[in-house]
Amino acid sequence: MPESYRQELQSLKLFSGMEKDNFDALMRGAYVQNFPPRIDLISEGDAPDFLHVVLAGSVDLYCSWNGRETSMATVRPVSTFILAASVQNAPYLMSARTLEKSRIVLLPSEDVRTIFDRDGAFARAIVGELAQCYRSVVKNTKDLKLRTSLERLANYLLRQSGSTGAPSFELKMEKRRLASFLGMTPENLSRAFRGLEPYGVTVTGSRIEITDANDLTDFAKPSRLIDDYAS
Amino acid sequence: MPESYRQELQSLKLFSGMEKDNFDALMRGAYVQNFPPRIDLISEGDAPDFLHVVLAGSVDLYCSWNGRETSMATVRPVSTFILAASVQNAPYLMSARTLEKSRIVLLPSEDVRTIFDRDGAFARAIVGELAQCYRSVVKNTKDLKLRTSLERLANYLLRQSGSTGAPSFELKMEKRRLASFLGMTPENLSRAFRGLEPYGVTVTGSRIEITDANDLTDFAKPSRLIDDYAS
DNA sequence: GGGTTCGCTTGATAATTGTCAAGCAATCAG
DNA sequence: CTGATTGCTTGACAATTATCAAGCGAACCC
Numbered sequence: 001m002p003e004s005y006r007q008e009l010q011s012l013k014l015f016s017g018m019e020k021d022n023f024d025a026l027m028r029g030a031y032v033q034n035f036p037p038r039i040d041l042i043s044e045g046d047a048p049d050f051l052h053v054v055l056a057g058s059v060d061l062y063c064s065w066n067g068r069e070t071s072m073a074t075v076r077p078v079s080t081f082i083l084a085a086s087v088q089n090a091p092y093l094m095s096a097r098t099l100e101k102s103r104i105v106l107l108p109s110e111d112v113r114t115i116f117d118r119d120g121a122f123a124r125a126i127v128g129e130l131a132q133c134y135r136s137v138v139k140n141t142k143d144l145k146l147r148t149s150l151e152r153l154a155n156y157l158l159r160q161s162g163s164t165g166a167p168s169f170e171l172k173m174e175k176r177r178l179a180s181f182l183g184m185t186p187e188n189l190s191r192a193f194r195g196l197e198p199y200g201v202t203v204t205g206s207r208i209e210i211t212d213a214n215d216l217t218d219f220a221k222p223s224r225l226i227d228d229y230a231s
Numbered sequence: 232m233p234e235s236y237r238q239e240l241q242s243l244k245l246f247s248g249m250e251k252d253n254f255d256a257l258m259r260g261a262y263v264q265n266f267p268p269r270i271d272l273i274s275e276g277d278a279p280d281f282l283h284v285v286l287a288g289s290v291d292l293y294c295s296w297n298g299r300e301t302s303m304a305t306v307r308p309v310s311t312f313i314l315a316a317s318v319q320n321a322p323y324l325m326s327a328r329t330l331e332k333s334r335i336v337l338l339p340s341e342d343v344r345t346i347f348d349r350d351g352a353f354a355r356a357i358v359g360e361l362a363q364c365y366r367s368v369v370k371n372t373k374d375l376k377l378r379t380s381l382e383r384l385a386n387y388l389l390r391q392s393g394s395t396g397a398p399s400f401e402l403k404m405e406k407r408r409l410a411s412f413l414g415m416t417p418e419n420l421s422r423a424f425r426g427l428e429p430y431g432v433t434v435t436g437s438r439i440e441i442t443d444a445n446d447l448t449d450f451a452k453p454s455r456l457i458d459d460y461a462s
Numbered sequence: 463g464g465g466t467t468c469g470c471t472t473g474a475t476a477a478t479t480g481t482c483a484a485g486c487a488a489t490c491a492g
Numbered sequence: 493c494t495g496a497t498t499g500c501t502t503g504a505c506a507a508t509t510a511t512c513a514a515g516c517g518a519a520c521c522c
Contacts, residue, residue, distance in 0.1 A: 063456075070377055131314075139324065380509075418511080421471050
């Protein structure tokens with residue numbers, strides 16, 4: 001495992017507080033792998049053999065049932081995924097596939113659990129990570145249950161625009177995946193975009209322009225307790 | 232704080248591994264309170280002053296936005312709620328109210344964080360608890376995004392019936408709350424119950440009878456990765 | 463007992479969302 | 493360049509879900 005990757009990992013809050021010996025032990029079993037786009041990394045139901053860390057590229061977490069499929073989240077560098085399954089030694093609840101060319105670190109889950117048992121700082125860091133993941137999913141549930149698809153899209157656009165600060169920006173994912181993430185069909189997303197035109201949203205391909213942020217905000221009614229990703 | 236309650240708390244997996252001194256310290260700031268039904272305990276957005284433990288009764292966790300409201304979960308004895316907010320010192324994402332007469336222990340969040348910082352066993356227990364909560368919410372999201380309301384109801388009934396093993400059982404909550412929990416209106420729940428009649432479901436007040444479990448299972452297609460509360 | 467409240471149900475109707483089929487424009491391989 | 497593929501859009505239609513209004517029956521209060 002090259003030193004540069006080691007440093008990237010150590011810069012993660014999840015690993016930064018660990019004792020050096022424990023971090024070394026964890027790295028001993030780790031390996032890095034490069035994947036092409038659209039490669040399945042894990043399937044829901046599998047045993048959690050590895051904790052994954054995305055160093056470069058991006059990964060789609062998705063779920064299937066009865067022939068249907070839905071996108072749950074996108075993982076971008078540098079962060080981990082399926083931490084909960086790894087520490088619980090329980091089957092993955094989600095599948096994962098690369099969206100683009102990606103570099104991923106694989107840490108044997110057994111090592112993670114062993115070191116988690118003897119390194120208090122690591123355990124505390126995991127608590128922080130899990131609590132944040134938990135709160136994200138709760139927010140997502142609120143979004144789904146309390147809002148219509150038009151409202152979900154409006155708030156999504158405001159979040160994206162808010163994080164860049166610009167009134168114009170590029171969608172970070174394919175529209176079909178955005179539709180799935182927001183819990184609707186691609187056809188419906190198309191219509192939803194047009195439904196937001198009266199509130200000052202213009203769509204040109206994957207470029208979004210919000211001409212009247214106040215108008216859109218009045219409609220979307222974003223909430224710190226649903227849309228604030230920071231906490 | 233009476234000794235009997237202390238013991239109930241100590242029997243919780245969350246506290247059972249702690250060092251005695253730390254447990255004592257945590258208990259020093261704790262107090263028990265009895266609440267009548269329908270009392271608001273916390274409101275989403277509030278600062279997380281206390282970690283709550285339900286000793287008796289039951290508590291509804293719910294969320295509101297823009298005049299709408301939805302039920303997220305029911306907490307039954309003996310378990311905690313809003314652990315994530317407490318350890319993160321972040322605002323509650325959900326409100327809570329008693330459903331019936333309830334006895335609740337309040338542990339100052341600050342004490343929880345302090346002791347979490349110095350007791351590794353406690354930190355590890357919190358990891359287990361959070362990971363389980365996280366996985367529950369993910370399952371709930373899958374249920375919402377991948378299934379129709381009829382399918383959600385069918386699987387809910389199978390889960391309830393499965394946990395008792397009997398073909399006949401009482402609903403554990405008001406139908407209107409069940410509707411909200413399942414993400415539909417009360418009117419729709421009524422119709423959904425009738426929609427399950429062809430699959431061998433009979434409803435009499437709050438008593439449910441599943442006359443043909445195989446038939447219902449064929450329709451509901453329950454999945455370990457959505458409906459299994461144990462893991 | 464008689465009236466009131468409350469939760470549930472039902473019917474009629476409307477809004478939302480999904481499905482199917484077709485078409486269009488950009489991309490890509492040969 | 494040309495044909496094929498792919499993702500997106502649109503229209504027509506169907507299914508699902510919500511809303512509104514009314515009614516029913518059990519529980520509760522006076």
